[in-house]
Amino acid sequence: MNTVVQVLLWMAAVVSLYFAVFWFLVLIDGSSEPRRKEMKKWPSVTVIIPAYNEEDCIIPTMESVLALDYPRELLQLIVVNDGSKDRTDEKVKQAIAAHPESEILYISKPNGGKGTALNVGIKQARGEYLATMDSDSFVEPAALMKMLPRFVEDDIAAVVPAMKVRDPKNWLQRIQWYEYVVNMFYKEMMGRLDCLHVIPGPFPIYRTDVVRELGGFAENHNLTEDLEFTLRLQSRNYRIIQVMDTEVTTLAPDDTKSFYAQRNRWFKGAVMNAYSYRWMLFNRKFGDFAMIQLPTILISGVLSLILVSSFIYYSLKPYVKFGYNLFYVDYDIWTIIKALTWHPSFWDLDFMSVVLMFIMTAISLTMIYLAHRRANESMIAKGIGPFAVFLVVYYLMLGFAWVGVARDLVFKKVQKW
Amino acid sequence: MRQPTNKGKYIAAAAITAIIFLLGLFVGLTVDSKRVNLIQDQYLAQRLEFESSQLQYGYISTITSKDSCPAMYQLFYDNLKKMDEVRIKLETYALQSKINDNSFELLKREYTIEQIRYWMLSQQAQQSCNQDVVRVLYFYSTDKECPDCSEQAFVLDYVKKLFKDKVLIYALDGNLVQEPMIVALKKQFGVSSYPGIVIETEQSSNEFVSKDRILDGICSRFKERPKECPALIVPESEQENSTEDVTA
Numbered sequence: 069m070n071t072v073v074q075v076l077l078w079m080a081a082v083v084s085l086y087f088a089v090f091w092f093l094v095l096i097d098g099s100s101e102p103r104r105k106e107m108k109k110w111p112s113v114t115v116i117i118p119a120y121n122e123e124d125c126i127i128p129t130m131e132s133v134l135a136l137d138y139p140r141e142l143l144q145l146i147v148v149n150d151g152s153k154d155r156t157d158e159k160v161k162q163a164i165a166a167h168p169e170s171e172i173l174y175i176s177k178p179n180g181g182k183g184t185a186l187n188v189g190i191k192q193a194r195g196e197y198l199a200t201m202d203s204d205s206f207v208e209p210a211a212l213m214k215m216l217p218r219f220v221e222d223d224i225a226a227v228v229p230a231m232k233v234r235d236p237k238n239w240l241q242r243i244q245w246y247e248y249v250v251n252m253f254y255k256e257m258m259g260r261l262d263c264l265h266v267i268p269g270p271f272p273i274y275r276t277d278v279v280r281e282l283g284g285f286a287e288n289h290n291l292t293e294d295l296e297f298t299l300r301l302q303s304r305n306y307r308i309i310q311v312m313d314t315e316v317t318t319l320a321p322d323d324t325k326s327f328y329a330q331r332n333r334w335f336k337g338a339v340m341n342a343y344s345y346r347w348m349l350f351n352r353k354f355g356d357f358a359m360i361q362l363p364t365i366l367i368s369g370v371l372s373l374i375l376v377s378s379f380i381y382y383s384l385k386p387y388v389k390f391g392y393n394l395f396y397v398d399y400d401i402w403t404i405i406k407a408l409t410w411h412p413s414f415w416d417l418d419f420m421s422v423v424l425m426f427i428m429t430a431i432s433l434t435m436i437y438l439a440h441r442r443a444n445e446s447m448i449a450k451g452i453g454p455f456a457v458f459l460v461v462y463y464l465m466l467g468f469a470w471v472g473v474a475r476d477l478v479f480k481k482v483q484k485w
Numbered sequence: 486m487r488q489p490t491n492k493g494k495y496i497a498a499a500a501i502t503a504i505i506f507l508l509g510l511f512v513g514l515t516v517d518s519k520r521v522n523l524i525q526d527q528y529l530a531q532r533l534e535f536e537s538s539q540l541q542y543g544y545i546s547t548i549t550s551k552d553s554c555p556a557m558y559q560l561f562y563d564n565l566k567k568m569d570e571v572r573i574k575l576e577t578y579a580l581q582s583k584i585n586d587n588s589f590e591l592l593k594r595e596y597t598i599e600q601i602r603y604w605m606l607s608q609q610a611q612q613s614c615n616q617d618v619v620r621v622l623y624f625y626s627t628d629k630e631c632p633d634c635s636e637q638a639f640v641l642d643y644v645k646k647l648f649k650d651k652v653l654i655y656a657l658d659g660n661l662v663q664e665p666m667i668v669a670l671k672k673q674f675g676v677s678s679y680p681g682i683v684i685e686t687e688q689s690s691n692e693f694v695s696k697d698r699i700l701d702g703i704c705s706r707f708k709e710r711p712k713e714c715p716a717l718i719v720p721e722s723e724q725e726n727s728t729e730d731v732t733a
Contacts, residue, residue, distance in 0.1 A: 085505060090498035097494075223486065262487050305487050355487045359495070393639040397696050400643070407646035415523055416574065418581050419516040423509040 073378065080374040081424055087364060088431045094257045095438065102259070102309045104217040113212060114144040114195030114276070118185035122203040123155040125319065130163045132206040134170050137213055145172045146189040151179030183293040187284040190276075198276040200294075205270035205318040206234060214314045215273050225278040225306035226298075228255075228267050230443070234317035240327055242454035243462055244320040246436075252312065253439030259310030263361040265338070267298045267308060270316040278306060292337025299345045302357050312442060331469035335369060336476060342366050369470050376467025513582075520578045521588045527571050528595055534564045535599065539606055546613040554614035561610060562650040565603050572596050572656065594664050597657055601666050604655045619652050619706040621699075624659040624671065624681035624689065631679035633693040640696050641682075644703065647713050652703055 115133050119126050126147075133145055147160050157176060164172045175188055186200060197216065201207065211229060218227045230252045233245040258264050282300055285293040301308060321327035342365040348358045349366075394401060436459070440447045448455055538561045545554065575596060579589035610616050623641055625634045638656070645654050659679055661667050670676070674683040681689035684702040694702075697715075704714035 082502065082506070086498055086502045089501045089505075090494060093494050093497055093501075094491075221486075261491060307487060352490050355490050359490050389635070393636055396636055396640050397643040403647050404643060407649075411570070413574075415516065415520050416577070419509075419512050423512050424505070427505055 077378045080371050103220050105220045111196040112142045113197045114193035115199045116146045116189035117201045118148045119203040120150045121152045121154045125204050126159050127163050129203050137209040147174050148185040148189045149176040150185040183285040183287040190284050199273045202269035207271045207316045211314050218309050225301050226274045227309045228272045229314040229316045230312045233320040241320045242450040243458045245450050246458040249443045250439045255310045261356040263357045264308045266295045270318050295337045295341045332472045335473045372467050372470045517582050542609050600655045617708045619703045621654045622683040623656045624676045626679040634680050637680035
């Protein structure tokens with residue numbers, strides 16, 4: 069048993085190191101900023117906001133879209149109320165009344181899931197380009213002006229902005245702020261190899277004809293319709309561009325329960341959707357996406373589970389064993405404490421593991437540093453404490469979400485909106 | 486157009502990963518060799534200390550004054566303690582080593598012989614200095630063969646901490662059968678399975694021995710019962726007799 073665990077652990081270490089080295093090579097290969105074209109004529113754009121019980125933030129979200137620096141006649145806003153049970157309906161109507169100069173279409177429908185809400189909006193969209201907008205997110209005014217020129221070639225189906233956590237207040241949100249900065253950097257590198265596997269909900273811009281050609285978003289898809297749609301785009305060899313010069317901000321979960329629920333949904337969605345598209349695996353026709361990104365998604369959960377569980381096992385084992393053994397000496401801990409001696413020696417370190425840990429930590433720290441530099445943010449912008457937690461234990465915390473995912477997949481738990 | 490597969494990067498990443506692992510292996514090899522040297526140096530120093538102790542006890546047996554006995558015993562006990570610490574370190578190094586198993590095995594054998602030497606010298610010390618100490622031989626084995634050895638070692642370590650220099654515990658790897666002395670001792674004390682505990686000249690327990698049983702065994706061997714021993718429970722009939730004696 070012990071040998072099996074050791075072999076699994078070493079395999080996980082080799083694979084993790086391989087991925088870390090690979091992305092590091094992509095990084096040092098030099099930045100290839102996505103090209104932009106000169107816009108002779110600005111196209112029409114439709115922004116769709118699906119909403120379900122969003123009475124608290126639907127107005128600010130709509131305001132941020134209506135504040136976009138773009139010709140009014142070329143901008144259409146569609147808000148789809150997916151059977152909200154709160155005062156979303158009233159708030160949307162209030163916002164529409166406050167903006168008589170804008171073209172806003174309001175659709176209220178029975179609850180059917182985010183995918184159905186988006187598809188209802190797509191049917192009514194008149195824009196050449198289509199942006200979706202989560203109802204808890206906010207976009208910068210220049211977003212359309214910056215993103216639309218990135219559609220330089222016909223096979224570019226979507227352009228994705230950089231996403232940051234909006235106004236982080238507590239520790240959990242601050243830690244996520246760091247995570248988003250690093251994730252954006254990682255996504256930029258993925259974008260360089262046409263490897264993006266998810267187009268998040270806050271303000272990606274799509275070509276409307278491509279979205280319609282692909283039949284819109286998957287309905288009843290466990291709230292990961294964005295993931296599924298991205299994989300569908302990849303399977304049709306469409307390209308997705310990640311830009312770093314346009315920002316959207318989103319509200320991050322502020323308590324552990326909603327944080328866990330969100331991550332559980334994301335991770336589960338990633339694995340389930342990637343599994344549905346497993347036929348693309350290692351098919352060169354799909355480039356690096358099939359060779360490295362899809363395998364990464366499929367094994368990331370397993371890797372995470374192995375690394376987290378072995379870390380916990382090896383860290384806690386001596387203490388659990390010590391506690392258990394105390395029973396044999398009638399819990400006379402005082403005698404043991406009195407005789408405690410400690411003669412640490414440099415040569416007592418397990419060097420093979422130390423070398424491996426050192427290299428992986430060095431790569432991670434370089435990535436984190438460069439991510440912050442690329443985002444023009446300080447590494448201690450949101451406090452040293454949250455940064456330290458992010459650096460040391462955050463990925464361990466995410467490992468626990470993977471434990472929940474494994475359990476849900478085994479018991480086939482269904483995700484709800 | 487989608488970018489073609491970055492084959493070059495896959496190969497480069499594989500090569501760098503392999504280099505990192507080779508580097509780890511090289512570091513492991515260098516560290517193992519350093520560890521072997523380190524333990525060999527400590528072994529030589531302890532061998533010298535042992536010979537000095539042996540000489541001292543040899544000398545004291547020829548003279549009538551026993552004034553220097555406590556200081557000599559303290560030195561002997563400190564050396565034994567140090568040697569046991571190195572033995573534990575050696576066990577850890579041998580477990581971590583994937584490369585230099587043979588060198589560690591040889592060192593383990595040297596340290597086992599040294600333990601036996603100390604055990605024999607302690608007999609001489611008892612005779613020469615009339616020392617009131619109890620000696621325990623502990624035969625252990627690997628986890629697979631001896632699931633209780635870890636708990637037994639914990640209990641013995643506790644006993645060592647409790648009695649300090651009044652109890653001398655010698656841990657011997659029972660599987661080191663290439664060392665004839667281990668075979669001889671196992672035969673003498675009837676060690677047939679692990680853990681095997683031998684208190685002074687008793688036969689081996691050949692099973693896990695609880696703290697209370699070990700304390701009973703050890704405490705009954707002291708000429709003068711130390712304060713660390715649990716209080717003796719005297720049967721009521723004996724108590725009455727002793728009261729009568731006093732009255733008479």
